[in-house]
Amino acid sequence: MGLIIALLVVWLILSILGFVVKGLVWLAIIGLILFVATAVWGWVKRKANT
Numbered sequence: 569m570g571l572i573i574a575l576l577v578v579w580l581i582l583s584i585l586g587f588v589v590k591g592l593v594w595l596a597i598i599g600l601i602l603f604v605a606t607a608v609w610g611w612v613k614r615k616a617n618t
Contacts, residue, residue: 579603
């Protein structure tokens, strides 16, 4: 679970950085996609364990 939280934080930081620096909008898009994918993956794994 700690790995999933760490990944979510990293993807969130990359997304914010991508929106702040105008030339890195592609980084923001990738960060958001990875954030959502990691959140869904963590949610599915958590549901499978219970």
